[in-house]
Amino acid sequence: MSQVSNQDVCTSRKAAELLGVTPRTVQLWADSGILQSWKTPGGHRRFSLSAIERLANEIRNGDAQPVSQAGARKAGPARMLVIEDDVSLQRLYAMTVRNWGLPIELKQSTDGYQGLLELGQFEPDLLVLDLNLPNIDGFSVIEALVRQGALTQMQLMVVTALPFEQVQPRIERVSSGIEVLSKPIPFLRIRESIEKILLEETVFS
Structure with missing residues (x-):
């Protein structure tokens, strides 16, 4: 992928915080191609901060609901x-x-x-x-x-x-x-x- 500046680099954890999802969901979206990412020589996944912020804005504009943490399902419907x-x-x-x-x-x-x-x-x-x-x-x-x-x-x-x-x-x-x-x-x-x-x-x- 094209070069990005150090200021535009985002970790999986930071991306999850900005998107309001779990880090596991960020990994799912990256694997499926929704989020473009790359890996450091140490194997850590990195994202473009500007791309994450754009997707976060799309989710907010679509009135997406906050996500519960992964695990056992919550009581209810x-x-x-x-x-x-x-x-x-x-x-x-x-x-x-x-x-x-x-x-x-x-x-x-x-x-x-x-x-x-x-x-x-x-x-x-x-x-x-x-x-x-x-x-x-x-x-x-x-x-x-x-x-x-x-x-x-x-x-x-x-x-x-x-x-x-x-x-x-x-x-x-x-x-x-x-x-x-x-x-x-x-x-x-x-x-x-x-x-x-x-x-x-x-x-x-």
Whole structure:
């Protein structure tokens, strides 16, 4: 990358403070390409301070909510993020989830780039992910999550119209055990996952 001045250099910790996210989220965004970074000879990741400040302004202008620290999920509604580029399907998700009458906080993104930003800000309990996405596709989202160990903090369900035999081997090469489901949207299976998340909260709270 091009040279930056010493005054424009930012550490991962400083970037996390400016963005209002955890250092782990900063690493996730760097691995996925949202944040451009480089490493020092000692292996420490560095960022352009001006680029971090620009992204922080974008997040503030979008009224992004502060992020809780990573760890056990907080008591309250189950947090569900849907990354799906079909607007009509997003409306269907919103209507169906609302009609369940369960305590669910739903966030929705229509491309992989915005979805990764939401992941860092929202830290969902359940991520429902399409694969054919603009900007950053679903496969790249999965790779970034695996590199950062983020799948230990959430459940991932892939919902796709792509042929299962084409998708499953490619995902298995990245991480085993990821649930891949075919469209039409398997709402019953998604609801079962949400109910399990809510039940675990009741049992362990």
